[in-house]
Amino acid sequence: MPPVHSVFETELQVRPDDIDMNQHVHSSRYIDYVLAARYDQMARCYKMPMDEFLKLGYGWVIRVSHIEFKRPLLLGERFLIRTSIEEIYKDGVKVSFHIVKKETGKLICDGYFHYTMVALENGRAAEIPEWIVEKYSI
Amino acid sequence: MPPVHSVFETELQVRPDDIDMNQHVHSSRYIDYVLAARYDQMARCYKMPMDEFLKLGYGWVIRVSHIEFKRPLLLGERFLIRTSIEEIYKDGVKVSFHIVKKETGKLICDGYFHYTMVALENGRAAEIPEWIVEKYSI
Amino acid sequence: MPPVHSVFETELQVRPDDIDMNQHVHSSRYIDYVLAARYDQMARCYKMPMDEFLKLGYGWVIRVSHIEFKRPLLLGERFLIRTSIEEIYKDGVKVSFHIVKKETGKLICDGYFHYTMVALENGRAAEIPEWIVEKYSI
Amino acid sequence: MPPVHSVFETELQVRPDDIDMNQHVHSSRYIDYVLAARYDQMARCYKMPMDEFLKLGYGWVIRVSHIEFKRPLLLGERFLIRTSIEEIYKDGVKVSFHIVKKETGKLICDGYFHYTMVALENGRAAEIPEWIVEKYSI
Numbered sequence: 001m002p003p004v005h006s007v008f009e010t011e012l013q014v015r016p017d018d019i020d021m022n023q024h025v026h027s028s029r030y031i032d033y034v035l036a037a038r039y040d041q042m043a044r045c046y047k048m049p050m051d052e053f054l055k056l057g058y059g060w061v062i063r064v065s066h067i068e069f070k071r072p073l074l075l076g077e078r079f080l081i082r083t084s085i086e087e088i089y090k091d092g093v094k095v096s097f098h099i100v101k102k103e104t105g106k107l108i109c110d111g112y113f114h115y116t117m118v119a120l121e122n123g124r125a126a127e128i129p130e131w132i133v134e135k136y137s138i
Numbered sequence: 139m140p141p142v143h144s145v146f147e148t149e150l151q152v153r154p155d156d157i158d159m160n161q162h163v164h165s166s167r168y169i170d171y172v173l174a175a176r177y178d179q180m181a182r183c184y185k186m187p188m189d190e191f192l193k194l195g196y197g198w199v200i201r202v203s204h205i206e207f208k209r210p211l212l213l214g215e216r217f218l219i220r221t222s223i224e225e226i227y228k229d230g231v232k233v234s235f236h237i238v239k240k241e242t243g244k245l246i247c248d249g250y251f252h253y254t255m256v257a258l259e260n261g262r263a264a265e266i267p268e269w270i271v272e273k274y275s276i
Numbered sequence: 277m278p279p280v281h282s283v284f285e286t287e288l289q290v291r292p293d294d295i296d297m298n299q300h301v302h303s304s305r306y307i308d309y310v311l312a313a314r315y316d317q318m319a320r321c322y323k324m325p326m327d328e329f330l331k332l333g334y335g336w337v338i339r340v341s342h343i344e345f346k347r348p349l350l351l352g353e354r355f356l357i358r359t360s361i362e363e364i365y366k367d368g369v370k371v372s373f374h375i376v377k378k379e380t381g382k383l384i385c386d387g388y389f390h391y392t393m394v395a396l397e398n399g400r401a402a403e404i405p406e407w408i409v410e411k412y413s414i
Numbered sequence: 415m416p417p418v419h420s421v422f423e424t425e426l427q428v429r430p431d432d433i434d435m436n437q438h439v440h441s442s443r444y445i446d447y448v449l450a451a452r453y454d455q456m457a458r459c460y461k462m463p464m465d466e467f468l469k470l471g472y473g474w475v476i477r478v479s480h481i482e483f484k485r486p487l488l489l490g491e492r493f494l495i496r497t498s499i500e501e502i503y504k505d506g507v508k509v510s511f512h513i514v515k516k517e518t519g520k521l522i523c524d525g526y527f528h529y530t531m532v533a534l535e536n537g538r539a540a541e542i543p544e545w546i547v548e549k550y551s552i
Contacts, residue, residue: 016434016435017434017440017442019434019435020430020431020433020434020435021430021433021434021435021437021489023435026431028431075435
């Protein structure tokens with residue numbers, strides 16, 4: 001039976017510069033929103049912020065991004081980004097996400113990202129130490 | 139036997155504002171690069187630019203984006219975005235893409251997008267008229 | 277004696293996609309931050325959101341932007357954008373702003389924007405109706 | 415009599431992600447366009463690219479940006495960014511710029527930037543060595 005990981009939530013608001021010619025949030029900004037949520041949750045929820053990885057000589061890179069768009073976000077709207085670790089690999093994690101409107105709970109988009117941990121000195125995939133796996137297994 | 143569609147190519151160069159804190163192109167910008175290539179190719183290769191769709195009361199929205207990142211692009215590098223229609227549905231298309239470095243031909247990332255054609259008046263999926271299907275079947 | 281206008285304040289937080297290759301907020305994003313603050317304050321403080329202008333057939337365009345950069349904002353930092361109308365012209369306003377770090381109150385940048393109100397139908401400068409001048413004279 | 419410095423030119427094209435909700439180039443992107451032109455011209459025209467500054471332990475930061483907007487750029491339009499060093503200070507330069515439409519030569523915006531050279535080790539303003547002043551005095 002696979003471990004069940006926590007779902008964490010970050011609230012953000014659409015900025016005017018996120019809006020594109022179609023009067024709704026530009027599609028590429030959803031990648032930025034999930035990134036912002038992960039940074040927030042790494043520090044606040046997993047108690048191991050990106051800074052700490054960098055000090056240890058590690059970084060994270062995206063290997064795969066997959067997004068399914070359901071409905072658009074509009075100017076000024078507040079939304080919740082919920083993310084959850086689906087799997088932890090030897091050198092990376094699969095993170096699934098849902099973005100919903102705060103007011104109605106309606107689904108904006110969902111999908112997943114594969115992140116790989118790399119050693120900053122050579123940019124190569126690095127094995128995630130056991131103590132970090134534990135921190136991220138909540 | 140499925141029809142074999144043409145592969146079209148657009149050349150772009152990395153701008154300084156595309157670079158993020160990791161000193162390479164920010165991941166969400168690849169969505170913007172593919173979008174730029176499609177705009178260029180709609181006009182130049184398919185002879186039916188976005189403007190013409192808008193005049194007819196149609197727009198295009200992204201339903202799915204899937205990107206696999208292989209290696210990063212760096213400041214000032216020139217690159218080629220190759221896209222190809224993989225499938226044409228009743229109300230949309232699946233477009234696959236490859237981004238390669240111009241100098242070395244090395245693969246930066248690849249993936250696909252599902253686009254749906256919508257009627258601008260109500261935002262709902264619209265059936266692609268046969269004469270447009272033909273234009274995009276080259 | 278010129279009228280003294282209120283100073284309004286909006287709080288925001290730096291997103292990871294705002295950070296550039298120099299590890300601090302990319303210079304052009306400060307224009308976006310001031311824009312975001314004005315949108316917020318138009319609705320919340322002046323009780324006349326951008327939407328209402330659009331419904332009346334008016335829009336706002338930037339004529340001049342002037343920014344003096346003092347020190348950088350860093351990833352995740354919270355900051356306050358304080359703006360104030362300095363002058364109201366026949367067809368526009370001069371808005372001055374200060375951005376300060378929330379934690380220390382230290383000045384990040386300051387400057388001003390000239391905005392012109394335009395009629396959306398032709399894009400030309402339009403005279404600001406007296407009742408709108410009054411709303412913005414608080 | 416002050417020295418007369420060369421005017422250098424870089425050509426770019428508007429990308430779809432540069433367009434905002436008003437259907438023209440988002441105001442903050444003009445800062446990015448001038449930045450892109452300076453990177454190009456530092457390498458191509460002054461024969462001293464940013465890389466070389468970084469290797470010497472120097473960086474450049476913006477102290478002041480001033481932009482006067484005349485008319486908008488639209489999706490896909492090609493434009494020329496002309497920049498010229500107006501003054502060289504002990505620790506910085508004032509660069510003036512004009513952006514014009516390629517097809518018509520019409521002025522889009524103009525203005526200036528004050529850049530300060532900093533030592534990367536402490537972020538403080540650094541005196542520009544005489545041999546660099548000479549390179550930038552063409």
